[in-house]
Amino acid sequence: MNTHLEKSETQSPSTWKTENICGWGRYPKLRALSTHSETMDAFKASFQDLIHERSHGLVYAHGRSYGDSCLPAQGGRVLHSRQLNRILNFDEESGWVHCETGVSIYELIQKFLPLGFFPPVVPGTQFVTVGGALCNDIHGKNHHHDGTFADHVRKVEILTASGELIYCDADHNSELFWATVGGLGLTGLILSMELKLTPVAGPGIKMESIKVKNLDHFFELSSESSHFTHTVSWIDCVAKGSAMGRGIFMRGRHCNESPKPRALGRIAQAISPILNVPFSMPNLMLNPLSIKAFNALYYGKHPKADLHQTVSYEPFFFPLDFVKNWNRIYGRRGFLQYQMVVPKTEDNHAIRSILNEITQSGMGSFLAVIKEFGERQHQGLSFPAPGVTLALDFPNYGQELLDLFNRLDQIVIKAGGRVYLGKDARLSKEHFQAMYPEWADWKKVKDQWDPDGIFRSSIGERLGLC
Template sequence: MKRNITNWGNYPVEHADEYQPAFRDQLQALAAEKKDWIPRGNGRCYGDASLAPTVITTTKLNRFISFDTLNGILDCESGVTLDQVLEVIVPKGWFLPVTPGTKLITIGGAVGSDVHGKNHHVDGSFSNHIVDMDVILPGGELIVCSPDAHADLFWATCGGMGLTGLISRVKFRLKKIETSYIKQKQIKAANLDEIIRLFEEYKDYTYSVAWIDCLKKGKGFGRSILMLGEHAQLSELTLAQQQQPLKVVNKTLFRFPVYLPSIFLNKLSIGIFNFLFYLKNTKKEINNVVPYEPFFYPLDVIDEWNKMYGRKGFVQYQFVLPLNQKEGLANILHRITERGFASFLAVLKVFGKQDTMIGFPMEGFTLALDIPIRNGLFEFLDEMDKLVLEYGGRIYLSKDARMKAHTFQQSYPRLQEFKQTIQKYNGQQVVHSLLSDRLQLTPQ
């Protein structure tokens, strides 16, 4: 059935045929029969990566296959979402090895985007923890791949935005935890220099991320709150918390009811929000123990918060710059601030080393900010792209909806290898997306 499909940014919209196979044989039959398709999970990438004339959605292919509670290895179908995984593994004392800022993505999506988390500098991205996985190629053939078997397919699939075929099963290693709580430290930084220094100072923390106010000009330019965390040990919990140390929290407070008319979203309202957010931490430093939910997934308690950005939607601009480009980071942030492209708090993080075939992370600074779509935005972002390129950085495909092909081609150094691998496994280019067409990864 044709319907309008859009991902988290509500831009762009594609009128597409959607199929929702519930079992592997149905999936293989679809893969063999359909043309011009792309896999899609829970639709939480921001742009056009999982949009195509035909969309094969995996959310009904969502079964657990095995859970080795002794060694912490989970095997499941690709449509299982992270919140479902957490419900199963947390009570047994295990946690996701890597998690992005929402638990409402599928495991297949986590692999297709090779997601990173607040622990990238310690644990790498999701692909680092995969034992093996099944990929269904266009044509219907199923291939089991891993870093050892069909390694080219494996590395082109991790972060490959679904262009090798459809991931139907993933087996991955979990992280041992004693409690489901996080020992958290929040430190206020008065400006950009201080936050960068703090990242360096606290680099031994497993989890670190900063929320940065990118509307603030002048002396407080780049003021932010650094959030650090470690999985809490049993002895660090209060007596009440110790009653149920592996508690699973899974709640939605409310659903964002309507698309907010764009008039409400302006420099003033966002400025007030950012000001209050910075002010709410009255002390320089806060130390406490909190459930994992508010630490990792603060926005998941508001269902459909993307409606806040109005019907026209928004883009999330996320780029990474090499570690030696502090000035570059300051320059780009400065321009965003000057132009006043209002964004609620942006997220800043320092990545560790990574060199995968089509992975986004590289050692350096990554900044992500939401910007509602309006006139002049795309031209402005094209200018920012030029700077990102100049400083040797790149843009995250999972968030992207508008990058130009030449920007992409200049920023992913192992692109040829990736293209050849897609050619090898998806030769007829049956699988393609609006993103792959736009970036000229597949012929249009």
């Protein structure tokens, strides 16, 4: 059912203020006029301001995108959505929840885990909204089992640039739906959606962690773990030679046993409310030496024998959430993440070349994870594709780092892979078009629904999408 926005729905006045704004990597930063809406009517009214003033803008949810995909284009405005967090309906029989766009994964877990339900796909932090999750078509540790966020969504309610309210999903207005999935917020204003929660027996995750000797060992473990719903491996990306790819492999599934946190886990949970990085750390804190030391220490502390335990979902899915504002440890310069996926091959040459390129550059990554995606892939700008994904955080070393990323792009393009736009802050238009050959089809849908370019972002401008 499609309807038009009524004038009476848009009367509440919006307050616009200038603010500094950035994504989770704190690079780049910009100043923009922004407004916080507490009700859906106010959200729609702010959108009407854009139209009346012939301006343009973008929704900013929890800002957990790393780079500039949640930032408006030059001179654009920001519509904050996180207060639009009402649950509108829940069907206990089927697990379908109807909610506003600003409802977060955290809020869904708090409300529905006690009733025996969990979000179907979660990223490495619970502080993301359902709107943000759809616009980056997020994946979790269960991609090989459950696909992406979009695979569990229906009846997405979108306010398009022309003021039309459209409901879309894989079966209705499907062109608009698939352009919105991973579409970086550029197709319209998402107001609400329905999401199918997964029934679970409780908060426990039965997990195993295994010390990985090298890349070959990682691929062996990954192949033999496909019956686990969730898998991921931390990787020491500083290790060279025969140790290249060493790390800690984690696999697990929801279970009905109560979690038994080990002493360290109990302490972390108890002090988590006060763990906070209150201000930007000095840039020198994270340098190639401290990063190398951290990687060696983290690898060394895991016992040689495999660990089997039942843990709470929080340390399993969201270990970084225990420290608030952990992104400040990178200092004022911020940090960049490079996440790519390449098809799996016999010798996994591309992954080895990427790790080689990184060790040779001397710019280590503090946090790096590797995972094999499953077969599920969506059209348009959605990132996940069959193959191996590697995600690496680097302090913002400036031009030297950008040069390294450009060299990594060449390897990824040659291997037929792509980088994750929701984590990007620097990809060139030329490299983007080589990685996402379907971009032109996506753009046709964007132009059809937003011919005047009301929805514009910093990344969208850089990549020629708006």
